[in-house]
Amino acid sequence: MEIRKLKYFITVADEQSFSKAAQILHISQPSLSNAIMKLENDLKMELFKRDTRSIYLTDIGEVFYQRALHIVRQFEHFQLEVAEMAETGDGHINIGIIESAKFWLFKVIKAFKNTYPDIHFQFNEVLGQKEVISSILEGDVHFTITNQPMHNQLITSHPLYHEPFMLAVYETHPLARKTSVELTDIANQAFIISREGFQTRGDVLQAFMKEQLYPKIEYEIERLETACKMVEEGLGVTILPKSYLDYNPTPHIIGLPITSIFLNRTVYLAYLKDRSMTPAIQKLLSKIRQFEVF
Amino acid sequence: MEIRKLKYFITVADEQSFSKAAQILHISQPSLSNAIMKLENDLKMELFKRDTRSIYLTDIGEVFYQRALHIVRQFEHFQLEVAEMAETGDGHINIGIIESAKFWLFKVIKAFKNTYPDIHFQFNEVLGQKEVISSILEGDVHFTITNQPMHNQLITSHPLYHEPFMLAVYETHPLARKTSVELTDIANQAFIISREGFQTRGDVLQAFMKEQLYPKIEYEIERLETACKMVEEGLGVTILPKSYLDYNPTPHIIGLPITSIFLNRTVYLAYLKDRSMTPAIQKLLSKIRQFEVF
DNA sequence: ACCTGCTTATAGTTAAAAGCTATAGATATA
DNA sequence: TATATCTATAGCTTTTAACTATAAGCAGGT
Structure with a gap:
């Protein structure tokens, strides 16, 4: 039983017609009839009573309809969430930062917030080089603004x-x-x-x-x-x-x-070389690179 | 994005291994790798970081995992509900009954309750023939115990x-x-x-x-x-x-x-000829037919 | 330094499924 | 009685999900 078939079923039930539903679903009527038949076999339930002129839900079909509608809506909600997630990840960006960069960085972030208002930032005020490196390697921060050049193969650092x-x-x-x-x-x-x-x-x-x-x-x-x-x-x-x-x-x-x-x-932007960045973070990184500090 | 792929994904994430997950899922490792790659392309997200030795979830993969787990569980719950529903419909059986049949009928129903304890019964004490017929035709009752032979093409009546x-x-x-x-x-x-x-x-x-x-x-x-x-x-x-x-x-x-x-x-068991009956109701009908009133 | 074993990725193929068109069959309506 | 409309069936095509075989990368042991 796949979600697709449930959607087909719901459309047929709503339209009370295979041919109308097929049009809405952009598939042919025989394909749809087939799909519903397979669903019925799969469930071992008769969902529709059909005569050659019209169809209607069986008792059990009515009950199944309610359940199917519910799960399909849940699934669609899930898909929306995932699409959002693809942009913004879990909605958190963790940034390692030296004190002296805060001031211009916050200007960039303010602009960024216009595009992604719901993203939550965490700042990690990292100090020594060891800490900078470990926080990047261990994934505590997505990237760091630092004045220390990174001598580590896994870390990309980009002079700003x-x-x-x-x-x-x-x-x-x-x-x-x-x-x-x-x-x-x-x-x-x-x-x-x-x-x-x-x-x-x-x-x-x-x-x-x-x-x-x-x-x-x-x-x-x-x-x-x-x-x-x-x-x-x-x-x-x-x-x-x-x-x-x-x-x-x-x-x-x-x-x-x-x-x-x-x-x-020199002030650098540093991050883990193969860390996967959401589009949101990538946009932020590019804004940071483009920002003219002076 | 299909539920099947989400299940695949969850198994891989749980096992932290394509090959182990493939064994559990009873598919080959290349099939599984392929499926996950397609999921990733579909979502436009990188879910796993892979090297030739091991794999691990990306940040976004972690978040996706939580959501995926949730929707998969919801779907599995839905399937359970549906399986139950296939047996018992919406859990209601409506019976039309003449007064003089109550006494033996309740003996049958008591036995039936052992198999399906959660089913809810509604009794419709129908009187004249017109009422008997209309309550069957309009679907108010699943079946009726009556002493009147039915003269209607749409109704099957079976002498008890x-x-x-x-x-x-x-x-x-x-x-x-x-x-x-x-x-x-x-x-x-x-x-x-x-x-x-x-x-x-x-x-x-x-x-x-x-x-x-x-x-x-x-x-x-x-x-x-x-x-x-x-x-x-x-x-x-x-x-x-x-x-x-x-x-x-x-x-x-x-x-x-x-x-x-x-x-x-003669006392008859009468029901709408092409009414779809759940297995639960069918079992009850067969118990009624088998019951020796005398 | 070089096997061995384990793991994932790629290539090429097969099988299953989902789709299509054409058409039959049934029945309401004109 | 003819027509239009709707679902089901048959036969074919396309797409997708599997499979097997094998390459390639790396850790660990010799």
């Missing part, structure tokens, strides 16, 4: 943009008057930096080291937002990605370009 | 048994001493008879008329039970079918055979 770091100082700070600074200008300032294991620390420290300098670290924080607040209070200066300052403009904080060839980074 | 009428008298009545009576013995007694339109009246009156007699009608009743009560109170005598007296023995009432070739009747 290249950005310089900038110095963030309070508006009344002496350096604020300059149009650009050098690392030597910074080295003697009270410096705010990410803690070990948090993003940007490595980039910043390496740049100093390559110029054989060392910053005067007075504060170690976890979140860039905290660093900003500290700068705002005049506790010191810090170095932030350009995009962070652009998308998160803070009153009284000035961003200054730094003349160091080492102080810049 | 032939029975004499008997005289019912109170035990102290003068006639009670006899072993059999003649109509002339009865003609001068206070007589209890069914009202116009109720069963037995016609049979009884015709018998008297054929012997050119006429009973001394003093009471006209509707239900045979009422007649019995009256006899018990010594109000008069009445004529009842043998089966009624046999199955409904009343204390102090004696049933006497009547020596009249006219005073007997």
Whole structure:
């Protein structure tokens, strides 16, 4: 007993005619008569009484009709659900994200929500490279925005943009008057930096080291937002990605370009190479790639 | 998308293997691989990730699995219901019945209930021939136990048994001493008879008329039970079918055979010729035909 | 490093099923 | 009585679901 035959049966019962039902179903009348006969044999039930002029449901046919209608509707509902599912999966997208990407990423996501309003997002604020890699490999995230290039065969990483770091100082700070600074200008300032294991620390420290300098670290924080607040209070200066300052403009904080060839980074979009992505996620990925951060 | 393919899919997902699933499903592994591939193409979804060693569900496959499992279970439940329905229809049997058949018929039905305990019965106590015929033709009853032969092409009637009428008298009545009576013995007694339109009246009156007699009608009743009560109170005598007296023995009432070739009747089982009967009803009909009333 | 065994995919074929057209047969209606 | 309409039957074609045989990929043992 297949759903198709049940649909045939329902149509015949509704039309009280094989020939009309056949027209509606876009099959020939003999094919339909045959199908119903096979259904009757299969069920060992006589569903219709027929004479050469007209047909009508038997008692048992009436009862069967109700049941068949019910299961066919359930099946059609299932098909609708599946069609939706084909687009959006289970309706969840999990994204790994570095703090400094949040601001522009949310602009992309806002646009995406217009097309897929019901999708639910989960953000995974991943920090060290190990965590980034394992969260991708274990499927915890569909993709990750990261500043770390992936050295793993199973992971595809796609550079999104290249950005310089900038110095963030309070508006009344002496350096604020300059149009650009050098690392030597910074080295003697009270410096705010990410803690070990948090993003940007490595980039910043390496740049100093390559110029054989060392910053005067007075504060170690976890979140860039905290660093900003500290700068705002005049506790010191810090170095932030350009995009962070652009998308998160803070009153009284000035961003200054730094003349160091080492102080810049690339932001990547990374995901498991053969992970199957729903059309919804693919569209999001393409929007992310197309988005002009600057 | 057919239920069959969904079942295939579920088995593969459960077994995490095409070859094991193929064994369970009693089809070859290539057939199964093919079927799943077709399902995937049909749905435009990748359900499994495969390498040559093992397979696993994709994210979307997991979600689809849940839905598929649900609809397949619903379908299997539907099939069970239908199988039951094939036996018992909608679980109702409507029977037309004359009063004098109730007593033996309920013995048959009691036995029938052992096999089909959940079937619900409705009894239609039909009286005149017109009503008997119309209730059969209009499908109000599945079948009728009647003492009237049916003269209708669409109705099949099957004689069940032939029975004499008997005289019912109170035990102290003068006639009670006899072993059999003649109509002339009865003609001068206070007589209890069914009202116009109720069963037995016609049979009884015709018998008297054929012997050119006429009973001394003093009471006209509707239900045979009422007649019995009256006899018990010594109000008069009445004529009842043998089966009624046999199955409904009343204390102090004696049933006497009547020596009249006219005073007997045939009880029939009648039903619409081409009405489709469930196996349950067919079994009941056959039990009725086999039941030995005497 | 190279078999062995297990698993899935592909190719080619067969069998079953679902469809078609043409037409017979039956019966209401004109 | 002829006509139109409806279902059933017969015979054929197309599509689909199976099958067998075999290739190809990989893990594990030798």
